[in-house]
Amino acid sequence: MILVTGGLGFIGSHTVRALLDMGEGCVLVQRRSAAVPSALTGQDVAVERTDITDLAALLGIGDRHKISGIVHLAGSMPWPPGADQPVEATRTALGGLLNIVQAARNWGVSRIGVASTIGIYRGQPVEGALREDLPLSMTSGHLIPTFKKIGELLTGHLSDATGIDIVNYRISGTWGPGDPHGALFFAAPELVRAAAQGTEPELSTLPAPAYAEDALDLCYVKDTGRAIALLQLADRLxxxxxxxxxxxxxxxxxxxxxxxxxxxxxxxDLPTGGTGSSDHLDITRLQQDTGFRPAYDTERAVADYLAWLRAGNER
Known part of the structure; x- marks a missing residue:
């Protein structure tokens, strides 16, 4: 079975669905709930209520399930920002990542996938496709890419030291059913929600005003989940x-x-006057090693998300 941390979360739930569709059972690790969601009832799914920062509790999962792989989507960073104890929060965040690697070693797991972000490319003067071999800036303007960069360095060292195949997923702007963020980083989910509800979009939470020309590599969450599942199950990477x-x-x-x-x-409608930046991810590696192709273009993604919202789902 594949252990998925954050398996009841936004990207996690869609990754689990993709893994199940590919014939894999899943163990979902969550801090707050041990209930199997109704949508997964009758599937090869178990939910373990465990905090990954508790190593003994995490290792105990291996006594109850045969874990063959790990997809680590839970955030290994202090969250929310501005914690009163920043040193302890940092120790706890990185400790959770280290515990995942320790558990994999104890269980004989050969591959761990770890969520990273498109945000780690920020700070580089690049227009167009962002490739995995681009040099990264040593600075970061936000907590998330800061800790993702740290995590990638740590997992590189640990992969060499342990022999475990630890794979980083640099995930682009993901949106769609279950999105908990709204207009936190980009406008897309709020624009669709406003259309479904017949309201004007609430975009005041964005870090900067939204313009019509603003562009981002937007990946529909069902495609994101399937890509992660393909990376986890590939015979060779x-x-x-x-x-x-x-x-x-x-x-x-x-x-x-x-x-x-x-x-x-x-x-x-949004005003004009944006930068029109064309930054996007080069997904050649993903395509070559897994055969992944996005199934949702913009129109199909919008139609699917609108149907989800109109069915009574809040987000």
């Missing part, structure tokens, strides 16, 4: 780091056009 995304930049204008095709009276 030729690299330790893989970009996980759509492989193209999608502008807000393109997204708005797709939304208005489905909801013509949606009040979601």
């Amino acid at each position: 030729n690299h330790r780091t893989y970009n996980v995304g759509s492989g193209r930049a999608t502008t807000n204008a393109e997204l708005i056009t797709a939304i208005k095709h489905a909801v013509p009276d949606a009040r979601i």
Whole structure:
């Protein structure tokens, strides 16, 4: 069975669904719940209520399940930012990652996948495709890419030292059913939600104003989950780091056009004046080693997300 930390979360739940569709059983590790979601009832799924920072409790999972692989999607970083005890919060965050590697070693697991982020490329003057072999800046403007960079360095060392295949997933802007963030990093999920609800989008939480020309590698969460599942189950991987995304930049204008095709009276127009940056992930490695191709273009993703929201789901 594949152990998935954060398996009831946004990307985690879709990764679990993809693994199940590929014939793998899953053990979901969560801190707050031990209940199997109704959508997974009758599937080869178990939920373990365990905090990965508790090594003994984590190792105990291996006494109850035969773990063959690990997908580590839970955040190995102090969260939320601004903790009162930053040193202890950092120790705890990195300790959770180390515990995952220790558990893999104890259980004889040959591959661990670890979530990273497109944000680690920030600070480099690159336009166009972002490749995994690009040099990275030693600075970071946000907590998440800071700890993802640290994590990638640690897992590189630990992979060499333990012989475990530890693979980093540099995940692009992921959106779709179950998105808990809204307009935290980019506008896409809030634009769709506003159209579904017949309201104007609430974009005040973005780090900067949104413009029609703004572009990002947007990957629909069902594609993200499938890509991660393919990386976990591949017979052989030729690299330790893989970009996980759509492989193209999608502008807000393109997204708005797709939304208005489905909801013509949606009040979601954005002003012009953005940078029009075309940064996106090069997913050649992912495609070559797993055969992955995105199944959701912008229009299909919008239609699927709107259907989800209109079915009564809040996000």
